[in-house]
Amino acid sequence: MATVKKKAAKKAVKKSAKKATKKTAAKKSAAAKAKPGKYVYVWGDGKADGDGSMKALLGGKGANLAEMSNIGVPVPAGFTITTEVCTYYYDNGKKYPKTLDAQIEENIAKVEKVMGKKFGDLENPLLLSVRSGARESMPGMMDTILNLGINDEVVEALATKTGNAKFAWDSYRRFLQMYGSVVMEVEAEAGEHHDPYEVILDEAKEKAGVKDDSGLSADDLREVVEKFKALIKDRSGKNFPEDPRAQLKGAVNAVFNSWNNDRAIVYRQKYGIPAAWGTAVNVQAMVFGNTGKTSGTGVAFTRDPATGENVFYGEYLIDAQGEDVVAGVRTPKPIAKMAKDLPKSYKELQVIRKKLEKHFRDVQDVEFTIEEGKLWMLQTRNGKRTGFAAVNIALDMVKERLIKKEEAILRIPADDLSHLLAPIFDSKAEKAATKVGSGLPAGPGAASGKIYFSAEESVAAAAKGESVILVRQATSPEDLRGMIAAEGILTTEGGASSHAALVARQMGKVCVCGAHNMSIDYDKKTLTGNGVTLNEGDELSLNGFVGSVYAGEIQSSPSQVIQGLLENKAAAKRSDTYKKFMELMSWTDKLRKLGIRTNSDTPEQVEQAIKFGAEGIGLTRAEHMFFEGNRIDSVREMILADDDEGRAKALKKIKVFMKKDFKGIFKALDGRPATIRLLDPPLHEFIGTMTDEQKQDLSEKIGMSASDITKRIHSLHEENPMLGHRGCRLGISYPAITATQVEAILEAAAEVQAKGTKVLPEIMVPLVSYARELEIQKQVIDETADEVRKKLGLKKSQLKYTVGTMIEIPRAAITADEVAEHAEFFSFGTNDLTQTGLGLSRDDSSSFLPAYQDAEVLSNNPFASLDQGGVGKLVEMGVKGGRSVKPKLKLGICGEHGGDPDSVKFFHRAGLNYVSCSPFRIPVARLAAAQAALEEKGLARGEVS
């Protein structure tokens, strides 16, 4: 927990440091208005003691209410008792400053004056709400009391004044219920299974013969009120206080006490909120939207939060309270209809909409109430939005000169850019569909198709023109062709970084993985979830944004950005989304310092990546193409060879297709650099899954008995293959494997160069732990290069390359100074570095990571977002060590983290030269890199103006 606290403390310090860079004006206003000895800050009637900058003193809610009042938005008057009072209360044995009572009394009078009502009055009574409000929102953690100020006399006055006795008595019983439980602590006792207030209400409903609370008459409610009072007296031994001022004291006290209830403490620990901050208490005049046909209530966004379109978006109800809109008992009307129902209020609301957007310079999510024709704004906050909306709104606002480009860039959550790239479901159709399971949303997008349980069947079905969903417990490189053929991939095992997820993201495939609540029977070819069993060929739909799995087909299509960018469709290019996306991307490139490369293994992927903005390849893996056609036969022959001669024979065949691949990649790169990783995976991966039939088939091809093949497969099996005979360990055991790859790379480079295309191969040695490993492999590479040059009659300057290494083992990061002596570049392999640094298998961790997130050990999956406090320190050691020997050493990162915004920002701060990620993540990385550069200047979201 201490870690979390520390981080929070650091964050707080950082934040305040950032605040210090803000406009001096705002700072002065906050400082100037916070006066010593002033414990209560009033707002209302177009002015306020405080303002929006005073969140530390007034809490978020209080500061925003003051701000709205200041800019002339109609807000029910009220006052904030400051967080200083909370601190004083806890520092002084739960006592209050002496002048507090007088200050409260003084400000009640101000509120009464503004609202034209009087607290406790028997003609026109003012009712109050009492709410908590800390510096950062802690939704639902602390206490709230509404309708405060009613008693046996006031309720009658309220009934008379409103002409609505039922409303008056219902408000009274609600107040008693809240006050009794929160302030007087009369709640369900140990052994009591039902809330005692609800028991009384249920009895009343039974007696009246109605089903809902709303069915109770004023008289029924009067009886309920009597019974509530008796319950409170009976259980607490005290009378419910009739005096409104005593009620207020009790309520304020309860809210301050709730700062230290169990829920609040746990919440603060979770989000790293210091206990010393304390909460403010907001006391505000109640307004009612349920007092007749000229009253109402609603919620709205100043623009459409789904599309970002600049239209007023929301819904309302006539003669209703706030919770009725949300509860769904009555169907709210679209906001536009308000123009007819309540034309005056609607006009007013339109003016306020513009005013708030202009003032807060962002889309606002507002709540409002109309009480007898009078519009009151109850809340405003920045509205949450989809990725589409985020881009649209940000770019529109730049055009509208509401915000600058930098602010637009900071405001779009980089991850949400992927929404613009992924195919989408129709939302109504999705709601209607039968959900049969859920897993991790590993490849964003939406896909429907027929399910198949093997790569072969998927390929065959796709060849027949079927839309395919490949369903596997987990995927391996052998499933690659099936994955390519499929529209979507579903696995029941593995996490967000499993093979399925990794490949799916790279290919931009829709993928839901680790759907543990579903099961596969390969023999029967069935998929079962939520009681539904699907057979091979049945339709299934995947929502890769959220990880939902549905039976049946749901319609989807590629996004406009993809249609424009990759499919070069003119119509899509004319779309607003496409244009905005392209404009945003062009801005990011001017701001970012990090280079952006791609992890791509085929010429097609490279072409895509370049369209997405890649400036080169950060990682290409020869082995990802080993399963194409019958290449795997040669690979297997090489692995199964029991002497150098046999290995050489197979390597010769492998070299042919490797060279062809590299030529394609170099051509596609058209002069951009390419980091090529030498063979990395454990050899068993290429042979471990062979069936008897495949063994027999291979046996005939390579002249080795099937039983010898089985023996060799057995001898290559490893207990922990991730920590086994792989990476440069293969190259050290079998230098010919390294040499063959280098020949293929350099011969390909020479041939492509000869046709006028520049080639910059960066040969990367994987899994180095010891500097000596790199030294040995570099020697093999250099010697092979000399031979290739000699053979081709080229000078050293005519066939260039560099040699570098992955930093993916803790030892290499720790001894980076030694490793750097033999390296021209480093590329951090953060997937393996996470596995080894945390002692955590990517493939096996999904079984307990959920428990870890529940127990708050982890807030993120460390394979998706870099563990900055641990693995990040290894990266920093690697940077420091490497640059201590070679100050200009080129540093990159090619793990999956290269496409994760938080990680990209970390790599920027760590001083890397570039990040590399799968093609479809490149826009995200570009945006995150630009954000990182802005943040380095001390800018933060909402602070550029």
Add this chain to the structure above:
Amino acid sequence: MATVKKKAAKKAVKKSAKKATKKTAAKKSAAAKAKPGKYVYVWGDGKADGDGSMKALLGGKGANLAEMSNIGVPVPAGFTITTEVCTYYYDNGKKYPKTLDAQIEENIAKVEKVMGKKFGDLENPLLLSVRSGARESMPGMMDTILNLGINDEVVEALATKTGNAKFAWDSYRRFLQMYGSVVMEVEAEAGEHHDPYEVILDEAKEKAGVKDDSGLSADDLREVVEKFKALIKDRSGKNFPEDPRAQLKGAVNAVFNSWNNDRAIVYRQKYGIPAAWGTAVNVQAMVFGNTGKTSGTGVAFTRDPATGENVFYGEYLIDAQGEDVVAGVRTPKPIAKMAKDLPKSYKELQVIRKKLEKHFRDVQDVEFTIEEGKLWMLQTRNGKRTGFAAVNIALDMVKERLIKKEEAILRIPADDLSHLLAPIFDSKAEKAATKVGSGLPAGPGAASGKIYFSAEESVAAAAKGESVILVRQATSPEDLRGMIAAEGILTTEGGASSHAALVARQMGKVCVCGAHNMSIDYDKKTLTGNGVTLNEGDELSLNGFVGSVYAGEIQSSPSQVIQGLLENKAAAKRSDTYKKFMELMSWTDKLRKLGIRTNSDTPEQVEQAIKFGAEGIGLTRAEHMFFEGNRIDSVREMILADDDEGRAKALKKIKVFMKKDFKGIFKALDGRPATIRLLDPPLHEFIGTMTDEQKQDLSEKIGMSASDITKRIHSLHEENPMLGHRGCRLGISYPAITATQVEAILEAAAEVQAKGTKVLPEIMVPLVSYARELEIQKQVIDETADEVRKKLGLKKSQLKYTVGTMIEIPRAAITADEVAEHAEFFSFGTNDLTQTGLGLSRDDSSSFLPAYQDAEVLSNNPFASLDQGGVGKLVEMGVKGGRSVKPKLKLGICGEHGGDPDSVKFFHRAGLNYVSCSPFRIPVARLAAAQAALEEKGLARGEVS
């Protein structure tokens, strides 16, 4: 390579720093005698220009020859051309200092005078040897020329003088052969498969009709000499130089040039010898042991190097040259017989023996030659010896006041102490046995028995009184009973840290593991190696010192130390070895600062460990007792449970036997502290190997269908179990597993305490990566402890324990400051820290570690001796981080490295409080810890006087 060089440079600096602490006298003498402009240092006739301290200038060989001469030992006279000349030669375009020739000439005269012979003389010619000699020995890397100074005239003089024409001509042809190839570079050319000199010799032998060189007559050899000369002329275009002085110049030149030949460069890189050191050249008078019945040659040790007994030990031959003793063509005689054959020389040799031991204060390994009754010493150096001899000699020499206790301690290689603990084979019987394979020497000692291929069969056979060798491809916890029952363990897979090796060492069992050249057929129950196939029940013998495997039985017995210490046998206690061992151990305890604990899992092991000197338990693992009796049923029931209730039921049963175990351990400890590690291994380990029969059996016991058991086993399978759901991850997923263990520990502690024995449980949480994991587990432990106390009516002070963690994941080491906030102690789990820090699976690395040692990536197995440059840095980070928060944090280490001397010394330097190792390694650890404390004071072997 740079790393190696750097280390070497550091080592060199360190060494010279150490040298600086040596007696000032020696330092002065070395400095005083090294005069500027003096390039040649002569020795002979009881004096010398240099001495043994001048190794940097004179090289090791030259300095030692001077030293022997100085103390009056008869050494053939000679002189050293210094290493400065070598440096000058390379710094000045292969030219020599101007005064060198004159200095050489001057010293030839001195040698001539001492030897009474003249170089190039035609009556009594002096022959010379010319040898390299660097500061550190580089055996065989540089060039040597013998018999220099012969030509067509001298050979006749030699024949006349010795009356042995064959000897003279044979010397001449040998000289030509050496000089021709080394100096004149006439060697086999490209495409020539045979050495041209040997071709000529073969032709001569064919012509003479003899098989061996020795069969050739003087006349035959004369012809060979002519042909050699013609060959040299023909191929080099130059005449062989008849002038002895020209010969000498050529030879010296060749030796200096050989400092930079390929072999020497590679060797220097391997052992980190700087090129700048250069080599010296030693020119020495030849003496001949093959000139008749009053001549001879021999090798000897001043004490028996096998037993350490203070007897003269060696062998000799009359009328022979040095290489004849080694070559085995003639059988040498035991040295004692020399008293009859050559009484005068023998007496002289005895005097020299005493003199050398007294002077060098250690056992000497000498070579000598007697030329016509005159004894010459050709070499002396410290003798290599067995562990038995090392202990005997060191302790005898302390008694003899030759050395101090500190020197005795520094002189015994700590690892060799294990020789005193292990059973032994009769060496003659071993030589006669049929070797059928070899593997890693994993458990020292010697064992013979009948082979069995499963734990059950081993147990059954042992129960019948058979001596058993358990033969497995690899072992698992399930084999434990079989291992206990066996005398020795042989595996065909796995390395020095495999389960088999680990358990064998802990139990002190003889073990050979990873015998890859042998194969097992479990179905046929056969073991095959070296063409021999053994069946179940056949006799096999294992030499665990060297890793040899033999068919048949070879007799062995426990060592005297074990008989005395563990079996309390009076006869053994009276033995000299036992007494010396005990005395040595008592010395170490006074010197060492590191505490010594044991890794033990049973009361019996704890009792043994205490007898070996353990001061507590550093690691006890509950799971190591899970396979005893039918306990495994409850463990499996716990693992297979699919809800909390089922798990609780099984845990209740487990608690019963765990508590019993802990009570036994606490009693055995008798007040010493015990670090108890909570359950660590992946659960699959306990169920993955179940047979169908076992599943059926368990199904009936726990009421779960066999197919459900199979499904659950399948679902628990992990790709990389070492990085999977294990350690504290289990405790976080299932807090009840942690709570049950804590209940068992604390209830056991309370019951043992109640009977008056102090108990100090230190509860250790395994596999922590995040501080939060430890925080969560500590909370479970503390809450459980409160419940136990409440139940037993004990106050906090009446039932104490501490909570700490393993540091075995890089992240924990890196974030040790955060982890330490929740820890009362750290214990470095260097096995796992090595696996994760190097990304290297302990079980899988044996397939490529040999290639790594060949390629000089590793000099040691990192699972046996700590990788100080990488994993060691993680340990240092852990120490620094932990102590930054808690300056007095108790730090220990419980990996296998706790019993490795180099690692123990590292842990001493790193500031740990204690090391923990398996019982049989405790004496080694005690000695190494004492050595570490001495080394900290700047003392080194041979430097205490």
